[in-house]
Amino acid sequence: AQSVTQPDIHITVSEGASLELRCNYSYGATPYLFWYVQSPGQGLQLLLKYFSGDTLVQGIKGFEAEFKRSQSSFNLRKPSVHWSDAAEYFCAVGGNDMRFGAGTRLTVKP
Amino acid sequence: GAGVSQSPSNKVTEKGKDVELRCDPISGHTALYWYRQSLGQGLEFLIYFQGNSAPDKSGLPSDRFSAERTGGSVSTLTIQRTQQEDSAVYLCASSLVGPAIEQYFGPGTRLTVT
Secondary structure (H helix, E strand, O other), rough: OOEEOOOOOOEEEOOOOOEEEEOOEEOOOEEEEEEEEEOOOOOEEEEEEEEOOOOOOHHHHHHHEEEHHHOEEEEEEOOOHHHOOOOOEEEEEEOOOOOOOOOEEEEEOO | OOOOOOEEEEEOOOOOOOOEEEEEOOOOOOOOEEEEOOOOOOOOOOEEEEOOOOEEOOOOOOEEEEEEEEEOOOOOOOOEOHHHHHEEEEEEEEEEEOOEEEEEOOOEEEEEEO
């Protein structure tokens, strides 16, 4: 069965700094990979997804993620973080069903 | 169009009572999912409905948990004899054709068992 690991429970970055959130997955075939964001008091919103093709995918709000099969990773990146990016971020892998990671809470310092 | 809706938004119940949580998926979405999000935890998969197929119940934590989906639309998650550890936010999501497609999430029901 598939599984997802997000090694960082909490990350703090300064506004304007770059961001990378780590995600490692376990899946027997080519995975369907997703990043969702959950802002305080909000529902989960899809940031981006990878199904096939180009391993660098662009998402909303200036986020991107790179699929690296050799490392079983799908890390989320943003070149310059904004205060509004403070939220909980979830990586997920789909297949016959979907599995979410435990999430990474992002705090943005002014 | 309307998104996924869930009711109630908040539910407080006494230990040992049964509760029902409702989910209205986006019209036309054939797949429906229930997840549980405990404080500080990720999303725990509970159950998955796809069309008229038998549901995937592999995530249900105990036989006190059950779910139905009537007419391929509305779903009800029932928790019998609630326990304090059942306190969590219960999220429902729907999608068009299956788990490889984007899931749209409802706002959740916050369940508190006292």
